[in-house]
Amino acid sequence: MGFPGVWMTESESMIYRVVPKCACSTIGQIMYYSDHGRFFDGDIHDATHGLHKWAFADSQDRISKTVREHTSYSFTCVRNPYTRILSSFFDKICGIQRNGSRYRGNLVPTLIYNYGIEVGGDDGKGEFDQIASFRRFLLFARDTIRWRRPMDPDIHWSAMSGHVSTFIVNGGRYDRIFWTEKFNDGMQGVLDALETPHPVTLSEIPRFNESEGHGPKRAHPVEDYFDDLSMHLVYEIYKQDFELFRYDFENPANKMPVGEIDLDEIHAKLGD
Template sequence: MEFPGTWMTESQSMVYRVVPKCACSSIGQIMYYSDNGTYYDGDIHDSTSGMHKWSQAESRAPIEQGIRARQGVTFTCVRNPYSRILSSFFDKIAGIQRNGKRYRGNLVPQLIQRYGIEVGSPDDNFDFDQIKSFRRFLLFARDTIRFRRPMDPDIHWSAMSGHISTFIVNGGRYDQIFFTEKFNDGMQKVLDAAETPVAIRADEVPKFNESEGHGPKRAHKVSDYFDDLSRHLVWEIYKRDFKLFRYDFDDPDNKMPLGEVDLDEVHAKLSR
């Protein structure tokens, strides 16, 4: 059984399938704290101890055992597709990464050349046409997901349902799926159901946003970035995300879900 993108507390109290750009830094820090009584000093994605991760070979057997035993709370978190793809653009394409470099080396220069994207720089205070560049990035994202060119799709803009389905297909089952937009309520329900060695409340957790402050701020409301063609591309890429997780496709400015997630429907539709 393979469970890529899965994190688990060492106490097996919580099992989490990571979905990039959906509060994963905050969730990871909460899980870390619930076992260790302190937050990880740095980006939780860089931790190599204090929490099990599928990417660490020594963690794979405990994670598989924990999932089979179903002792802990198994969960994941989702986000409005409009907001998520915008966040991916501003963080991974327009932003500077923690190491002071652009994301994935030559990716941004390739996008500038092939798609005519502009991203600005810290030297010009990221002065560029955000709307035009985002729409061109969206075309690139569609090409990677639909045609796998000029590269395979990146985890930060591939569909949430794709990430979430690998856990189900390989034998896992979610106890809870909650919304980034209702983070405190959703995370607290997970914590209430989990037997954690250290008590922690979701509404007392500091904000962990590892991408903040490394790039341009969004200058317009969400709907301004999505003309008719952009919305067509978003539907082409994220149709299943909108439907399964109850987000409002018709109003990009309404970030809130229209209803709760039906776990039985998610498992039925993502198991094949």
């Protein structure tokens, strides 16, 4: 299986396991800048040079060797499951993507037909009942994850623990896992632990939110989207994410972690 979703700087200073919807655009740009002294011109997900990515065949041997010998600092970043699934809905379901089309072709028409959701019209900018449509999307997300119907789960709403675990199962070990909600502290901890060809001053790094503007703005506080049933569905899907990454299941309004991440526990529980 190897190391899907893994990016590594060309200098091999650091290795990052991408977790979708968890500041991956900003982290990728920081990695690129740390090697080249400039940002990639465009969405870092589209970069075909300047970073090693597992998706590139000629990067795989080098990534595998570096991960298994643990000669680079290895890290990832996670996010509150409530805000992450909401972000996936507004970006991937309601939004128009970079190529000017809907995400995954016929996915949205299928959701409209089978689950009765609305997405704000052809351009994603129209008025619609965001709460009702999101809750219907949540049923769809649960169906894909629990029963792999009507499709396999998408990387943007499959559990973070699943993404994090592939790195461990195949022979990697994380030096740090930090929260999107405390990004500066977490990313600074990574940078403090290594040397890069070009120094990175985190306070001067912009946030690269490549999904911003794809879809409608969230019209309500996070907690308004989650009634008792929605919370039950979220817990069914993301129970391990809440527990391992120390997020508050009981209160959707609290996006902040409520405890410290235990790396030994994560390696033990996700390494089977």
